[in-house]
Amino acid sequence: MMIVANTVFKDEKHGPEVISALSDVQLGASTMARRVTTMSENLTEQLDRDLATCKWFSVQCDESVDNTSTAQLMIFIRMVFDDFSTKEELLTLLPLKTTTRGIDIYNAVKSYFVEKKVPLEKLVSVTTDGAPAMTGRHAGFIAQCKGDPDFPKFLNYHCIIHQQALCAKVTGFDHVMNPVVKIINGIRSKAKQHRMFKVLLEELSAEYGDLLLHTEIRWLSRGRILQRFLSLLGEIKEFMQSKGEDASLLEDTEWTLDLAFLTDITEKLNYLNRELQDYAIYKNCLAKVKYNGNTTNMRSHLFRHHPDLASEEKTAGSQPTIDSVFKAKLPFASPRAASITKSIAGFICKDLRPYSVVENEGFRRMLTTLEPRYEVPSRRYFTDKAIPALYAETRAKVEDALQSAERVALTCDGWTSRATESYVTITAHFIDNNWELQSYVLQTRVMHESHTGAHMAEVLEKATVEWKRASSSY
Numbered sequence: 413m414m415i416v417a418n419t420v421f422k423d424e425k426h427g428p429e430v431i432s433a434l435s436d437v438q439l440g441a442s443t444m445a446r447r448v449t450t451m452s453e454n455l456t457e458q459l460d461r462d463l464a465t466c467k468w469f470s471v472q473c474d475e476s477v478d479n480t481s482t483a484q485l486m487i488f489i490r491m492v493f494d495d496f497s498t499k500e501e502l503l504t505l506l507p508l509k510t511t512t513r514g515i516d517i518y519n520a521v522k523s524y525f526v527e528k529k530v531p532l533e534k535l536v537s538v539t540t541d542g543a544p545a546m547t548g549r550h551a552g553f554i555a556q557c558k559g560d561p562d563f564p565k566f567l568n569y570h571c572i573i574h575q576q577a578l579c580a581k582v583t584g585f586d587h588v589m590n591p592v593v594k595i596i597n598g599i600r601s602k603a604k605q606h607r608m609f610k611v612l613l614e615e616l617s618a619e620y621g622d623l624l625l626h627t628e629i630r631w632l633s634r635g636r637i638l639q640r641f642l643s644l645l646g647e648i649k650e651f652m653q654s655k656g657e658d659a660s661l662l663e664d665t666e667w668t669l670d671l672a673f674l675t676d677i678t679e680k681l682n683y684l685n686r687e688l689q690d691y692a693i694y695k696n697c698l699a700k701v702k703y704n705g706n707t708t709n710m711r712s713h714l715f716r717h718h719p720d721l722a723s724e725e726k727t728a729g730s731q732p733t734i735d736s737v738f739k740a741k742l743p744f745a746s747p748r749a750a751s752i753t754k755s756i757a758g759f760i761c762k763d764l765r766p767y768s769v770v771e772n773e774g775f776r777r778m779l780t781t782l783e784p785r786y787e788v789p790s791r792r793y794f795t796d797k798a799i800p801a802l803y804a805e806t807r808a809k810v811e812d813a814l815q816s817a818e819r820v821a822l823t824c825d826g827w828t829s830r831a832t833e834s835y836v837t838i839t840a841h842f843i844d845n846n847w848e849l850q851s852y853v854l855q856t857r858v859m860h861e862s863h864t865g866a867h868m869a870e871v872l873e874k875a876t877v878e879w880k881r882a883s884s885s886y
Contacts, residue, residue, distance in 0.1 A: 459501055463530060466491035470537040471503065473521070473546065473553070475512060483508035485520060504528075514545045518556035533564055541571040572684075585674045591661055592641050592671070595648065636682075638675040645671075742785040752779075752786050757798040767791045767799075810840075810852045814879070817842035817850075824872055826863040834859040836868065838875045854879055 424430065463469065472488040489503040506520045525532060538554065540546035546553045547570050554568045641648070645662060652659040661667055699713060742749040756770065769775055770788055779788055789798070814820060821841045828834050837856045844850050855875055861867040 459503070460528075462491055462499060462501075463489075463534075466493050466499075466534065468492050468534050468536045470539070471535070472539040472541070473517070474541040475508070475517065475546070483512045485517060487521065487524075512545055514548050514552040514554075514556055517545060517553040518560075521553070521557075522560065522562075532562055535564055535566050537567040537569065539569045539571070546570065585670060588667065588670045588674050589638075592638065595652070596637065596641065599648075599651070638671070638678055642671055642675050741787055742783075744787075744789075748783075749786055752783060753789060753798055754802065756788070757794060757802045760794065760799065761802065767795050770794060810854070811879075813844075813850065813852065814840060814842070817844070819843075822854075822872065822876070824868055826859065826868065834863065836863075836871045838872060840879075 469489055469491040472490075474486045474488075475483060476486075477483050485506040485508055487503040487506065488500065490498060490500045492498050504524055506524060508516055508520060510516065524530075538557065540554065545551075547568075548555060557563045557566075558568075645668070649659045649662040652662070699717070759765065760767065760769065768791055770791055776788055779786060819842060823839050823841065825837045825839070826834065827837070835856050836859045838854045839851055840854050841849065841851045855878075857871055857875070859867065859871060
């Protein structure tokens with residue numbers, strides 16, 4: 413690594429300092445193993461939190477064999493959260509060391525779900541791929557899951573690519589494809605005939621300047637060949653007749669209709685095939701560009717169709733330095749900054765801290781240590797925006813909870829602060845659908861009068877009027 417560091421940072425302004433810092437990094441095998449383990453544990457914790465907070469999730473299972481002939485079951489998960497955002501992750505990789513029957517796959521998946529305490533009640537669908545053991549009617553993986561009372565009622569799907577392949581196999585149009593292949597290869601394989609055919613197309617100003625050579629290739633290329641053959645059908649017939657070859661099949665109306673039908677079918681299959689591949693969509697022109705894990709195609713599209721944007725990108729500046737990356741402040745509206753700000757607001761409310769705590773030197777130093785890029789907002793921001801927003805969010809949740817309650821009981825508690833000011837706190841209690849007691853503090857009011865029954869009743873009545881829109885069950 414130091415060879416790379418000397419090459420990369422040699423001419424940088426702070427190059428010696430960076431190289432010196434990198435030389436102090438512990439890179440022993442055991443150290444790296446511990447750090448990889450720590451990162452793995454952290455990712456697992458994040459996934460556990462997402463599973464706990466998501467509203468619903470679906471899983472996809474794919475069984476395949478690695479280079480050691482061990483069957484591996486990959487489980488992907490897609491989660492949906494309350495704000496309708498989604499997140500997709502690789503949940504786990506389970507080895508199937510013996511057989512790969514439906515019951516084996518089911519036992520491996522069920523054991524993992526139980527061990528990791530995956531909330532199965534949130535499962536809505538399962539997508540499978542691979543062997544028939546996944547979808548067997550009686551002993552398949554899906555059948556085993558649906559027969560398990562721990563699994564909720566869920567939707568199941570099998571990979572649609574298998575259905576596409578089945579459609580491609582059962583079309584039964586060899587009487588169309590075989591003559592097309594023979595004609596194309598006959599024209600393309602002989603250099604003289606190929607040159608003469610291209611000259612004919614130029615003379616007739618045909619839509620295409622040549623035929624695609626066919627070998628036993630995939631349906632994607634087969635569809636393009638059929639489409640071009642159909643477009644040049646008249647020119648091909650004229651060329652074959654000029655060479656004294658039999659072109660009666662090309663004049664057969666029924667065969668021509670089958671050719672057109674097969675062309676349409678393969679085009680539909682090709683469209684589905686293309687849609688299942690990875691594409692990037694440009695915001696400027698909405699063009700779809702395949703990226704396959706790299707940016708070559710996207711950059712080519714940018715330089716060909718948007719040279720002005722490409723030139724801006726080219727002159728947008730050099731690669732950022734390490735110092736600039738770590739000195740750059742988080743944008744105020746970024747998810748990371750917003751999450752920290754919301755946590756501070758929750759800290760103020762939960763621990764009854766004064767707003768001035770955000771201006772304390774010790775508090776700011778602690779946040780700088782935890783996240784150097786974060787700038788603490790002013791006390792005014794928490795007073796006018798952060799705390800009111802958190803209150804509105806919390807109140808909405810309480811209103812939803814009260815709305816779902818069949819009956820609500822209210823309690824009043826009068827108390828006096830250290831400043832000898834009187835207050836009344838009103839709390840709502842109800843039994844939820846799981847027969848668990850839920851309690852929510854609705855409000856705390858200043859009580860200028862004495863704690864008499866009449867005054868307490870007046871305070872309770874005002875609180876009921878303010879909250880009655882949330883529930884009619886008081």
